[in-house]
Amino acid sequence: MQSTANYLWHTDDLLGQGATASVYKARNKKSGELVAVKVFNTASYLRPREVQVREFEVLRKLNHQNIVKLFAVEETGTSRQKVLVMEYCSSGSLLSVLESPENAFGLPEDEFLVVLRCVVAGMNHLRENGIVHRDIKPGNIMRLMGEEGQSIYKLTDFGAARELDDDEKFISVYGTEEYLHPDMYERAVLRKPQQKAFGVTVDLWSIGVTLYHAATGSLPFVPFGGPRRNKEIMYRITTEKPAGAIAGTQRRENGPLEWSYTLPVTCQLSMGLQSQLVPILANILEAEQAKCWGFDQFFAETSDILQRVIVHVFSLPQAALHHVYIHAHNTVAIFLEAVYKQTKVTLQNQEYLFEGHLCALEPKLSAQHIAHTTASSPLTLFSMPTETPEGLAFRDPALDIPKFVPKVDLQADYNTAKGVLGAGYQALRLARALLAGQELMLRGLYWFVFSNMAGMPEIQELKGAAELRAKLRTLAEVLSRLSHNITERQLSLSSLSSELARDRDQVHEDRSIQQIQCCLDRMYLIYKQFRKSRMRPGLGYNEEQIHKLDKVNFSHLAKRLLQVFQEECVQKYQTSLVMHGNRMRVVHEARDHLRLVACSVAAYSTEAQGVQEGLSKILDWLSHQLLQDRTKAAQASAGPMASYSCPALKDLGLHMEELCEEMKLLAFDLQDNNRIIEGLSRAQSASDV
Known part of the structure; x- marks a missing residue:
């Protein structure tokens, strides 16, 4: 003590x-x-x-x-x-978070944004007080849990810090070599004499490496054999990096340097966030201090990201979920343009549903009018179907699984188990994402089918209108044909709706996630034993035999996990993508047909209204004539010649009364017909919106 x-x-x-x-x-x-x-x-x-x-x-x-x-x-x-x-931070450091197998490929998007917000806020306070840290890295960013269960990250270890204004320089060297600015690396690690002075932007380089590490689980600059085994190549990668590149690797000994301008596909960050983050990384991971951004621009660009809100959009044609980052004060038009950049769906072809209801987005309104979305409850985007839906892009976790060495090597076995477990957690995340994607495909298409069926006129009303063919033959024939066509479409969509509901039930009954989780739980227990064993100088005979059996069991569990992922998750997802593409085409054809029906009926509306107006005039004239005849007949019956009144005049009066009644019925039928036409017009308008 x-x-x-x-x-x-x-x-x-x-x-x-x-x-x-x-x-x-x-x-x-x-x-x-x-x-x-x-x-x-x-x-x-x-x-x-x-x-x-x-x-x-x-x-x-x-x-x-x-x-x-x-x-x-x-x-x-x-x-x-x-x-x-x-202050004591009970949840370790950002490095300990990243070293956990479940974060082997980087942090989830929500957690990464917390890291970004905390690091930016902490660094802003340092600059306001004229302090340069000089040793920014994940190990010097501590984590604790807030009262509401949220992560809070805090900068620590100010042993290398000193006061330094933006225009001041220093010549002393501090820091951790993987996160060092190349100029400092040259002198501190390679021991090359040089008289360069360093400014506050060296912290920006370290922040860039740290953020890349947090986003991907890996360092951005990796020579063959690792950063600490091949220091000369490490320096070459950081100094020869082309403008705009954010990572560089050497995959084989003495091999060429390969540059990356995007984050890897294994990264969990959405493309919406990546498009905002990558330009920042490219401009702070700049070896030439004169070309590197200053802190003012760094704070401006990162604050711009952190002030945005996320609108989740599931594109039915692509079968992909998008995160659209916009400012609350933006207009809906800016949101629609951002959707176009991510989906390539033009503004005029974007139609939206939210929670099963048509969602009309007025471009001139504020984006605050857009519904609050989540990844499980996004806006559903409908547009022209593509030949083959893209679906979720991912890298097969099997490609990232290392192999155990035959002999017992406690450190190597621990590292291998950690790598395999990391790939297993990645498979679990992908399995969940694939299953969620299937649910969103089926649910979104089901909603769209339902909304189009709801917009159709009642079939019985069309049938009733078709019965007018005895009085309006031409219009009745058209309505009858349209009624038959819409009936066929409704039966087709009803069948599709039932099929979608059945498939959604099958998705909900899927147990592949539970099987993968079970394998991971058993693998994690073995991994913990390996982590404990690596600290020992050696194992006894019996312990070594158990260790060998654990390696075999670990490998079998990993194989089973990948089998479930490939056969139960990936294959089903790929099948669902093909079915989704076919269903999209069916729904799109039905929707287009409904529009044509509405347009056709609307074209006859004018003609029907003209007929109604003409009949109304005739009816008015006949009613007037009938009234006059009755008046004359009454006058005649009162006179001396009443006994000699003509029977034909009575017959004519009765005939005109019958004709008047028929005209009233016909006018009523025409009014009813116009109501049906107006309903079709409204269905067309709703579909166009």
Whole structure:
């Protein structure tokens, strides 16, 4: 046990260790509050006095939620070693998060945005106080959980920090080599003499490497054999990198350098976020300090991302989910243009459903009027079907699974198990995404079929209108033919709707996710044993035999996991993509046919209205004539010649009364017919919207 006047810790509770100090988990002697104490070793006191006190001075100057707080500076009781008492972050560092097998291919998008927000806010506070950190890396970004369960990341380890204005330079070298700016790397790692001075933008390079690492799970610049085994090539990659490239690798010994201008397909970030992030990485991962962005532009561009809202859009033609990043103050027109950039669906062909209802998006309105979406409840985009839906783009996890070496090598076996487990977690994520994609395909198409059926006129009304053919033969024949065609379309769509509902039930009954999760759980137990065993100098005979059996079982579980992923997830998903493409064409043809029906009936509307107006005039004239005849007949019956009134006049009156009644019925039928036509016109208008 070691202690200061107010704090107590055990040397077994080591949190981290560096060249000049060790960090332990400690407690306040009075309150029991957990803290982190940084205890400086003998080597630290060999540094100049001003360097020794610099970290204390820097931390006292800072006060921000994304920077680890300094509580006190104390000394141990016996050796009089300096101790920094700091805020304790119980969830480790960003590096420990990234080293977890489930994050082998980078963080999920939501978590990455939290990291970005916290790092940007913390760095902004440093620059406001004129401080350069000089050792930004995932291991120096601590994580704790907030009261609402959210991650909070905090910058720590200010041993290399110093005060430096934007236009000032320094010549001392600090940092971790994988995250060092190339100019600093040349002198610190390659030991090449050079007289370059460094500015605050060296922190931006380190931030760029850190953000790439967080997004992908890997370092951006990797020579064959690794960064620490091939330092000359590491330097070449960082300094020869073309403009716009964000990563470089050497895949074989003495092989060519390969550049990447995009994030890898295994990255979990959406293309909407990647399109915003990649230009930032390209401009801060710039070896020439004169070409690198300054902090002002970096803060402006990252803040622009963080201030945007996400609208989730599932494109039925592509069978793909898109994250559209827009500002709340943007117009709907800007949103529609952003959708076009990601889907290539032109503005005039974009039709939307949300939760089963047609969603009319007025371009002039504010984007705030767009419904609140989630990945499981997105806007559904309908447009012209493509030949083959693209679906989710992914890399087969089997390609990233390493093989166990035949002999027992505890460190190698641990590394292999970690790699296999990472690929297994990637397979689980992909399986969930593929299943969710099938659900969105079926649900979206089902909704669209239902909305089009709901927009159709009642078949019975069309049949009733067709019965007018005795009085309006031409129009009745058209209505009868249209009624038959729409009946056929309705039966087709009803069949498709039932088929979609059946397939959705099958998706819900799928158990492949549970099977993959079961394999992963069993693999994780073996992985934990390997992680524990690697710390031992060796294994006894029996333990070694168990270790060998665990390797065999681990490999069998990995094989089973991949089999389920390929046969139960990928194959079903690919089959569903083909079916989705065919169904899209059926729905699109039915919708186009409905539009033609509505247009055809609308064309006859004018003619029918003209007939109605003509009949109304005739009816008015006949009614007037009938009234006059009745008046004359009444006058005649009152006179002396009443007994001699003509019987033909009575017959004519009765005939005109019958004709008048028929005209009234015909006018009523025409009014009913016009109501049907107006219904079809409304269906066309709704479909056009």
